[in-house]
Amino acid sequence: MRAVVYQGFAEPPSLVEVADPVPPAGGVVVRVEATGLCRSDWHGWQGHDSDISTFPHIPGHEFAGVIASVGAGVIGWQEGDRVTAPFVFACGACPECVAGDHQVCRRQQQPGFSLPGSFADYVVVTDAATNLVALPLAVDLDRRQPRLPLRHRVPSRRRPGTCRRR
Ligand SMILES: [Zn+2]
Ligand SMILES: [Zn+2]
Numbered sequence: 001m002r003a004v005v006y007q008g009f010a011e012p013p014s015l016v017e018v019a020d021p022v023p024p025a026g027g028v029v030v031r032v033e034a035t036g037l038c039r040s041d042w043h044g045w046q047g048h049d050s051d052i053s054t055f056p057h058i059p060g061h062e063f064a065g066v067i068a069s070v071g072a073g074v075i076g077w078q079e080g081d082r083v084t085a086p087f088v089f090a091c092g093a094c095p096e097c098v099a100g101d102h103q104v105c106r107r108q109q110q111p112g113f114s115l116p117g118s119f120a121d122y123v124v125v126t127d128a129a130t131n132l133v134a135l136p137l138a139v140d141l142d143r144r145q146p147r148l149p150l151r152h153r154v155p156s157r158r159r160p161g162t163c164r165r166r
Pocket of ligand 1: 090091092093094095096097105106107108
């Protein structure tokens with residue numbers, strides 16, 4: 001797939017070919033149809049976040065798209081479903097998650113920080129049961145409407161929300 005990567009903090013990003021991701025057990029691969037650029041991406045690029053520790057690194061954590069492939073054990077989601085996901089990918093099983101506090105999951109991951117991000121053709125979402133959010137039909141992925149943040153349109157407790165970083 002194509003991906004925007006950088007080889008080190010504050011290095012110029014470049015568009016390269018990398019291996020296609022495969023869906024993990026319980027997770028999915030999303031074909032990215034739209035992705036935002038956030039100040040947190042800039043902080044990550046500048047080296048302000050210790051969650052970024054390996055290179056080349058694919059940034060990007062605010063995205064929407066279509067499920068391209070589904071991992072083992074995923075129930076209720078299938079290829080072609082239109083989805084987004086919160087910035088924090090929660091585990092769904094730790095005490096914080098069981099209490100409904102996914103944003104402070106003790107085993108959380110973030111695309112574009114601890115995981116490869118969405119500045120690519122495809123991005124992995126872990127634990128689909130916890131982290132995927134279905135997009136309403138009113139969100140038109142083909143029109144690429146960036147003016148109204150997705151969080152204002154997604155009628156779910158698991159809204160993407162604002163990025164918590166800065
Ligand atoms: Zn958790
Ligand atoms: Zn953000």
